[in-house]
Amino acid sequence: MAEIKAPVFPESVADGTIVEWHVTEGQQVNRDDLLAEIETDKVVLEVVAPDNGVVTRIVKQVDDTVLSDELIAEFEAGASASAEAAPAVDPDQPAAPVQPKQETDGGEPVQASAESDHKDQSPAVRKAAKESGVDPKNVEGSGRGGRVTKTDMSNPTLKADSSITSDSGRPVAEAVGERTEKRVPMTRLRKTIANRLLAASQETAMLTTFNEVNMKPLMDMRTKYKDQFEKRHGTRLGFMSLFVKAATEALKRYPAVNASLDGDDIVYHGYYDIGVAVSSNRGLVVPVLRDTDRMSMADVEAKIREFGGKAQEGKLGLEDMVGGTFTISNGGVFGSLMSTPILNPPQTAILGMHAINDRPMAVNGEVKILPMMYLALSYDHRMIDGKEAVQFLVTLKELVEDPTMLLLDL
Template sequence: MAEIRVPTLGESVTEATIATWFKKVGDTVAIDEMVCELETDKVTVEVPATSAGVLSEIVAKEGETVGVDALLANIDENAEGKSATSSSDAAGPQEVKEEPEASDDGGDADGNPVDIPVPSLGESVSEATVGSWMKNVGDEVSQDEILCELETDKVSVEVPAPASGVLSSISAEAGTTVEAGGVLGVIASGAKGGKPTASAPASDEKPASPEPSSGKKDVENAPSANRILAEKGISADEVTGSGRDGRVMKEDALAAKKSSESSASSSAPIPRGPVAAEDANREERVKMTRLRQTIARRLKEAQNTAAMLTTYNEVDMTATMEIRKEYKDLFEKKHGVKLGFMSFFTKACCHALKEVPDVNAEIDGTDVVYKNFVHMGVAVGTPTGLVVPVIRDADQMSFAAIEKKIAELGTRARDGKLSMADMQGGTFTISNGGVYGSLMSSPILNPPQSGILGMHKIQQRPMVVNGEIVIRPMMYLALSYDHRIVDGKGAVTFLVRVKEALEDPRRLLMDL
């Protein structure tokens, strides 16, 4: 058994999307024959077969996001399969149309209705939201034609038609949450589906249109290209594809979109002179990633739902910095991890949450749910957006255990290997904007949590201590909280307890 894996994608590129499979399970493949195409933000990569044989399994479906060296498919080197797709490419147009005839009447080979299943959504992802349907009930569809798009917090998954026919019903409308293995709709028999080529007459006459010579009729364009063209109302027939067999790729669609916008700008009257057109030519419109859309939605939900308020204080970091400096080498030698500031802040917050449990609670309808544990969320910036992995039972952990867990989660976040379980169940969050140089900010709640602490840059400032002006390393702290459950007194008390614990870490040992 030979494996087909994701090749190196180029510098700084760690993942790609499966655009199209040129082969199906059971097809015969030759060594170095192109079997699928990957898309990244920078390039399009064709993946060759690593061995000759039969494609026995496709692990990563079209639309899925995969990392470098991820398994794409398996080739059985000893099996015999149906004739390779490449052989049909060399045949005439009529031979190409013979393969789907078994399902031209709709449904499966026997004409029975076929369910449209929810595909595998990836590791640890059990449900998704139906984003949009590209087809309506009653529309004709072709096998493998994209019917709808599912959204998860990690990826966007396009759902192809399992057979040709008519979309007779939609079980899950846009906005519905569905589980892996569920049914989205049904394709029924009774009409020929999909593209006009399926309606070719049974006569011996030659096709009247030049479509076969263009090669586009039998080539499925990249899903991302279809979306871009659909948004601008551009026909794929008007675009020259640079992919295999004239396939329209993402960059082709973007170029066509830019050309269309430029043409519209030049032909439309410009009431305020050429400035608007010049600016439009220098703009770039990029679709938000699914992660960024999720972040935007959740942050806006927090503003719309919670009565959010922020209180501020400042902390003298002298004592914490001195302890860290004194013990950091011994700490790292014994525990194998560096002693940072996050463990101090985590312990200080756990200490304060015991005294002010409202900040660690959440609202559920008309109930207040108090948590007798602390699952601490730690906001981490990644190239694709902000994620909040959770340190479970942080109140029961030592400084060393906290530092090890933060280092582990931070690495997995930057590598894009966090699971949904790693980011669920948090009861309170710490966000450190200081690593980017932020001096003061108001963090936004991470629903359904009722509190989030914002850390900031440590800066030397003149302070009055015992009647004298001295230079001290100071940090502003910000606590954003849900005023529906946390009163002002409780919020201020919480922040003061965090300040006291950091200015005199011995209080943590004495539980004061």
């Protein structure tokens, strides 16, 4: 009998929570099949089967807290599932109805009352119900025979007489005609994000300075070379790679912006690890580009696209997000015109990019319509003086408006 344990968490992660089991006791699995998912303060970790065999016992149930390297299940390698074991089910197909057992009491047959509340619900529906807090039995089903499907759970239409409560008895959702309310618990990741943002606003002397950048030179360069760039490097040319390279150069000139605070000490970093904020289904995550001073623009573009794909699939690992000396957040992809980004402690500065809009600008005494972007630099005033912050942002603006300065090291 082998033990299946939780992954070894890094020092910054104290524990995790079982959010889903993808197998049941007695189910046969193959090597590397996904068994369970554990949510930590930063990422969701996957537990896979160590070999072909059978999961004989599940020790930790959904919503249980687990510690690093703690036993969560028992496993028998090389074994086969018994005839009574539940077969594997397609997650998008409804499970077969459970036939109630017949018992006898004094010779008369009596129907057992052990019918499950989850009868006819697929694993995908049960997973969606756990994530949303909405009970499928109170959702109007569009499937065969009124069955609730995964699509129904993604945008639930509650039955008119439904009143849903959580395990604690508190109402989760109430339907009054077409007006509904839904109460769901925050995920561990969302709680961590909330706590960190609140701490950043309360424990730092945060200030934001703004500037604007003419994006026309960069847009012209991209239009001219994007096809050659993609053909040569196998990845598309975006704006983020030049902003990363420009920020790296500006950080070299103003090292206080690349520093961090550790108690009463100032830590000046001799390397440039830039975090790029990425929105995912589970919340905001900030994977880190390592040693950006040594990366080419093609390297930056390829890595950012890799991070984006992993974030949407929930595949980002802790090693992708730890550390970082500076952060860039691009709210412009969602249409944001201007914002004051919040610091990502212990970093002392964060750059906010925004939407590119055509605006009338005065150029050499003439009015021209130019594609302009607002830039925002939030910084910890305890560490960075206003002069350094403004000069950093002006340097970044100049490098973006004239990309050849990067090539000529000017």
